[in-house]
């Protein structure tokens with residue numbers, strides 16, 4: 691097996707119960723070295739819970755979890771140094787300056803440097819990579835929300851992690867910052883072969899960044915694949931609109947080309963304002979979540 695095929699995240703039958711409420715019922719997936727995975731799901735689906743379990747911040751109720759070859763419930767400092775985590779905004783140390791803080795946090799990783807991976811990331815190079823060069827000397831409390839979020843990302847990657855967790859990384863970013871962040875994620879994955887698991891509610895972002903999209907709902911991963919693979923799972927989603935004899939029509943079909951050919955052979959020039967809209971990732975996502983929720987309801991009723 692080559693390095694690029696190495697499994698770095700291996701989750702099998704993960705369960706999480708808060709009190710009497712089951713949040714994760716049977717979450718199973720793997721991620722391989724250098725892959726970018728997006729975890730999507732409605733509010734409260736358990737995305738943060740899943741990520742926190744993988745990071746070793748939360749104890750699971752059941753299931754097998756291996757992260758970089760270790761069980762996160764028993765991960766040691768050496769293991770932790772190989773992970774990068776971007777959670778909530780860095781609120782402490784408001785009086786620290788950007789470069790100062792990153793250089794300071796970087797010292798923690800120095801003893802975990804290896805021939806393969808030089809740790810930490812040089813503070814100025816890192817500051818440039820996240821687009822904070824102009825603000826390197828500023829106190830953290832004077833940064834804008836978006837600049838702080840960039841700093842959060844820098845803090846998450848200062849140790850040159852092999853595996854990076856990003857929980858809603860671009861919340862609060864303006865379009866330019868979002869674009870630059872997407873470039874950074876591509877560079878981390880392509881140049882540094884960082885494996886990345888991110889959560890987002892932005893489907894466009896998931897489509898752009900992720901090799902694979904996983905949809906979590908009803909305590910299960912109900913879909914796992916590239917944006918195209920997920921779209922192919924949802925049949926009948928192309929929407930065809932047209933006008934005939936002054937009347938507007940709309941229909942959904944899996945065979946839009948065939949359908950349009952039929953329309954023209956029947957009505958010829960009588961057809962106008964023809965529009966074919968292919969399923970967007972949002973349509974696919976909504977359809978898959980609806981299916982997942984219906985299946986979860988059904989299995990609850992059967993269990994009663």
Ligand SMILES: Nc1ncnc2c1ncn2[C@@H]1O[C@H](COP(=O)(O)OP(=O)(O)OP(=O)(O)O)[C@@H](O)[C@H]1O
Pocket residue numbers: 708709713731732733734735736737738739740
């Ligand atoms: N410490 C806790 N104790 C009890 N219930 C919790 C706890 N943390 C989360 N939950 C519940 O678990 C469920 C999943 O929460 P989680 O934050 O993992 O979801 P999420 O998918 O990240 O949601 P969002 O998209 O809103 O961020 C929610 O119903 C939440 O209320």
